[in-house]
């Protein structure tokens with residue numbers, strides 16, 4: 386039986402208070418898609434990091450802006466797209482500093498992108514600055 | 530301090546398996562909006578009933594169709610709009626039968642619309658058959 | 674799982690005790706309906722539904738109780754409902770189900786009610 | 796509440812025991828940061844953070860630990876972290892925090908570690 390693609394989307398105001406709602410949304414979809422508990426936890430964290438970046442960096446905490454989280458799954462793969470229409474950035478120019486370096490500089494940030502890369506199976510950005518920025522993330526669904 | 534309107538929307542495939550996701554979405558927003566626990570429970574049930582009707586009656590369990598649940602709140606009111614693009618119906622022509630009558634006829638349905646009316650503060654339909662059907666529901670936010 | 678629902682049936686002498694757990698909504702009600710139908714077809718019409726672990730019910734769940742109760746009472750049986758959490762009980766009450774069904778605190782009270790009052794007029 | 800977060804600080808002799816509960820994410824991390832800052836400003840740099848009731852942490856929460864640890868160790872103090880649930884511990888480990896911080900099973904073990912090893916090289 387071929388499984389149809391299931392498509393979901395969630396649109397919320399750009400505020401960190403909505404991160405809990407976003408996490409519930411992706412964890413419920415992740416479980417429906419058949420991810421293991423441990424993969425659901427990875428998905429939850431990766432999407433939280435992606436959305437926190439949008440709220441903080443793309444929109445500078447402007448509550449009138451909207452964060453979009455799309456989810457699509459079939460029997461093999463769960464794909465998540467986090468969209469914003471904010472200022473955009475060049476992911477390749479972001480310097481990945483060692484934890485030791487960040488500590489020495491008393492930094493409180495700089496961990497999000499590496500978490501996303503580590504937690505998800507495929508990650509890429511599609512950026513059209515000022516128009517639309519999309520972070521695409523995939524998690525393969527392991528058959529149990 | 531004037532509170533800005535906060536707008537949310539959720540789009541899911543038309544399947545009863547997504548009712549749990551819809552309920553999590555509205556209960557989280559209801560709590561954010563400042564509804565009491567008992568009003569959050571009423572909201573949860575009313576929106577579940579509205580979406581179950583869309584899945585069953587508007588779309589006849591066609592998984593390729595989409596259910597949309599919009600939520601907007603300010604400090605006074607939480608408004609929910611459940612949208613479908615299904616066949617539509619005339620809410621005024623739906624006969625409200627007494628519980629005794631339904632039991633005598635061995636009916637398993639016919640309770641949803643009255644629940645929605647009882648649970649929410651304001652309810653109305655905007656129906657354009659074949660194009661768009663919207664069920665608008667409001668819950669007033671009581672200051673504590 | 675996003676929609677956990679668990680159903681267990683225990684047969685005790687001439688009583689069936691069905692315990693339902695989790696969410697009883699339009700998605701899970703068909704499972705409950707099927708099991709209740711099977712009890713009736715097996716001639717078992719004295720049924721306690723233990724709802725002490727039921728966290729949510731929508732009209733689809735209530736509809737299952739509604740559609741079978743007449744047939745069951747025509748066979749001199751009944752459905753006694755026990756252990757409703759306040760939130761779930763409220764949904765029963767909004768629709769007037771407390772006037773039609775015996776709602777008891779726990780399974781023991783429901784079993785006892787069968788001794789005192791094996792069936793009811795619909 | 797959609798984002799429950801509770802923080803309690805107990806001062807015990809020369810130790811501060813901060814227990815954090817619920818979700819430590821970009822929304823709640825500023826509250827934790829503020830309280831940790833206040834401890835340091837009050838000269839209290841021997842801190843146990845009890846995470847036994849912490850159900851979730853994101854990089855915003857980890858960032859609070861990261862940004863204060865050097866200053867605290869320069870004052871011969873330390874942050875010992877106790878009671879991490881497996882899911883939360885995993886997030887610390889992915890980023891290598893277990894190489895930088897002492898992670899203990901419970902508050903008692905964390906207090907004891909302060910006796911054996913009051914501070915660490917960064």
Ligand SMILES: Nc1ncnc2c1ncn2[C@@H]1O[C@H](COP(=O)(O)OP(=O)(O)O)[C@@H](O)[C@H]1O
Pocket residue numbers: 434438439442443469471472473474479493494495496497498499518
């Ligand atoms: N959606 C985004 N829009 C604009 N800039 C971003 C976005 N995501 C990440 N960035 C940039 O990449 C940097 C690194 O992000 P990250 O690793 O998550 O650390 P942090 O967010 O803690 O700074 C950010 O500081 C920011 O400059």
Ligand SMILES: Nc1ncnc2c1ncn2[C@@H]1O[C@H](COP(=O)(O)OP(=O)(O)O)[C@@H](O)[C@H]1O
Pocket residue numbers: 578582583586587613615616617618623637638639640641642643662
């Ligand atoms: N969104 C909808 N689209 C089409 N028909 C609907 C919709 N909602 C309700 N209806 C109609 O109204 C009737 C009564 O609905 P309801 O009171 O919820 O009971 P039930 O769904 O159990 O039949 C339904 O049987 C259906 O014919």
